[in-house]
Amino acid sequence: MSRRRQLLGYLGSRLLLAPVMLWLIATLVFLLLRLAPGDPIDALLGIRAPEAARQALRQQLGLDQPLLAQYGHFLADLLRGNLGESLTNQTPVLEVIRQSLPASLELGLCALLIAAVLGLAVGFSGIARPEGKLDLAGRLYGIGTYALPPFWAAMVIQLIFAVWLGWFPVGGRFPATLMPPSGSGFYLLDSLRAANLQQLAGSLRHLVLPASTLGLLLSGIFANALRLNLRRVLRSDYVEAARSRGLSETRVVLRHALPNALLPVLTITGITVASLIGGALLIEVTYSWPGIAFRLQEAIGQRDYPLVQGIVVVVAALVVLVSVTVDMLVAVLDPRIRF
């Protein structure tokens, strides 16, 4: 079988498995939410509402139906692409996701960019003299940034650059005194499209601290991954062969070793993107960044079943998509990969 057909077969099988995976995740979330202690009616009405009012609301929201019936409705709606309405304010779940997902993606992508630039620079810097001072500093940086507790790092950075120095805003996504740009929900993109420099500067100023914090925390992974892979590749036979052909060390590293060392980094990038979509909670909470992870945390606290289910399903779908895309990319770039 040709490699191209193998690749397409692999892609097909991954895509076929995706709905099964999503169904499993959706079912698990549905069940766990209902098994967890706590009642959305308490969150909606408070504990002192009369029983009649509680019953009426329970009936109105369909929470009085048997679990199996609720599950059936949930799956049927899911198949139609209907994620339901938030219990707290009747907003369609898709609308909530449409509002908060761009915020998370914008933060995640900027953080990833910072992490990649910073991490790769640090990882690469020690390669000229392995076990030298620069290499040691890079290793310490990698371990240190990875080990930093995110909320602590975020609060310290916030305190220094926002409260003490006053260089950047303490939180939020946009200046209170300006109207946010309308459009896709990606403020940087929207303000660029509108050619509104004030909006662009406002968005950037709010993005700098959360994105830098997240980027800094993630950069250690990139630094260590690149350092280890580059060292491994630099000891391989084909690099030795290149050296023996009289190529300069710069050319050997940049043209022969680095591209191969970056392949595992690409996989790590994929995993990081996937985890960032729904996982930057501590950064979002610390900087009051209105992203999807923060929204999910709130929805869990309010026992807003449709919202939690909807966010989890959408985030899971995105994670699957990113993961398949990265797998495909690696497979295309690295002919050694077999399926």
Add this chain to the structure above:
Amino acid sequence: MKGLRSLSLLAALLMLLLGCQPQRPSGRLVVGSRTRIDSVDPAATYNFGALQLISALGDPLYAIDARGELQPRLATALPRMSPDRLTAWVPLRQGVRFHDGTPFDAAAMVFTLERFLAIGKLSYLLGDRIVAVRASGSHELELKLRRPFTALPQLLSAVSLTPLSPTAYRSHDKRFLNDRFVGTGPYRLTFFADQQQRLEPFKDYWGEPPANSGLDLVNLSNSTALYGALRSGEVDVLLSTSLEGDQQLSLHQDAQRGRLLEGVGPALEIGYLTLLSDQPPLKNPVVRRAIAHSLDHELISQRVTHGLRPPLRDLVPPSLSGAEPTAWPAFDPVEARRLFEQAGYCRGKRLTLPFTFRSNIPADKLFALIWKEQLRRDLGDCIVLEVSGMESTTAYRQLSEGAFASILLEWMGDFPDADNYLQPLLGCDKAEGQRCLEGPSAASGSFWTRPGLNEELLLSQSLQGQERIELLQRLQRETAAAAPYIPVWLVAPRAWAQTGLNTPVFDGSGRVVLSQLQQRPSAARPGP
């Protein structure tokens, strides 16, 4: 060389970004608070932040002023009652317009109340008391009551009942309208997002126009961020709701040193302990009384809140008519010991009392630890506290199941009236002797009642004047003697402003009067 150029470029970009701080338009103010607002529909929301916002966008029929006195707003006088006190007529103000230009009249008020009864989350507040509403004139509202209800004007001061424009809400009479508000208040809502709202003065406002030229409200999720935002000057005014205790103390101290201005509102929120009164060992009223005597209110107030939450020995906030400020006993370890001994404890037999605190509320945890130590110090041979934490939503679910021997909770009435504090804690729909099987007392986790108590609570709703006050006070003294609850502290809302502004002023319902916030002329910022 290339690296140096990149670094220079980056530094230049950073400097440019730092220099690009948006200018604030003169006279506009930024107000920060912690509560995220996911709806501005009075029927959908009752969180503090949303009610604070709605109070600036709309007018209720009545309002309670800073002195605690009832003032007509969109009503022109107090309700006129029928001889049997089952019908009330409310005269409404003429010449008032909604933000969409339509006139405010009795039909609009009927629309608002009927919509709230149909879809309001707290519709029972109205539905339990009012049978029907109709327009008895173009500017007169008629309310048919289920039974005589003395606190009707206070009920009608609830922000949830703020009049809405029928024209604007016609297509949302059965659904929430989360991101728009069309009322009659001093401000119009010109932008709404859950983290940011923009308010512009309403030019056709019937009352006194706002003292500022507009407000930008920001809601940050993190207490530290809010604290930092006030410190760095990013916000002009900060509301205390959900701000952590240490930060409130620090801002309070800054205000005392003249670095900030502090406004304090009426203390209408109570913190209290619920004791599970239908199960041993707390089924024994002597044990409950002993616990009431063993709580050192003063110490707790100082150690947990640095005195920002004053001690409370009453279920009704002292500022309300019908309060009995010394109904519950003061800290008296000698009397507590005597009562514990009477119940068979001390001298080698200690009562182990499980105490649950809400783990997501920092003050609760601190209370638990300090009370535990205080009991160990004062009555260590009689009682030991077994402390455990639980997330609040989980705890609320289990409250009515009798899962907690003792738990710290708080309560703030939906409108400021004594009945709104006693009924939700002591009311009982179905009882068996001194055990409440169904109703507010069971939902609150104490399960305590006594024969005739519910009838007296209902009677208190219809009595007036001194007779009502005496009944309310007697009910509290009797409850204190049975001690199914132990009041702990009183929570007053606070707001801090930068020194260039005037001191924030609260109304009698505990909300900052946003329209009165303004920069002092000498401290005005230059315009853009």
